[in-house]
Amino acid sequence: MVNRIVVGAHYGLRDWVLQRVTAVIMAIYTFALVLFLLAMPSSYEGWKAFFGQTWVQVLTQTTLLAVFMHAWVGIRDLWMDYIKPVGVRLTLHVLTLVWLVSCVIYSIKVVWGL
Secondary structure, three states: OOOOOOOOOOOHHHHHHHHHHHHHHHHHHHHHHHHHHHHOOOOHHHHHHHHOOHHHHHHHHHHHHHHHHHHHHHHHHHHHHHOOOHHHHHHHHHHHHHHHHHHHHHHHHHHHOO
16 A cells, blocks of 8 residues: 655645536526526516515525635635735735625625615
8 A cells, every 4th residue: 555645735626616516506597697687577676576585585695605605716726826925825815704704794684684
């Protein structure tokens, strides 16, 4: 048996799959939203009724979570690839996380009206 020394954070495959899955979720939601918006009346009441349905809110929130996860993987990889000083990179990671968590909280407020 050969002992293999594996180094690194092991993000590769997991991040690759996460990027693809979240991209598919966003694409499906965008396609479905365009179809629904073309079919529905363009009045405020029509929009409010459409986005007031629970299933639309669930799909919208799920898609927004996919957007935030997609953004986290992309920006984190960008910081890891191009920012070499560890302190600066850690600061950027923390600021990005704080910003994305804030976006999640705000998206819940907007989508669910809390």
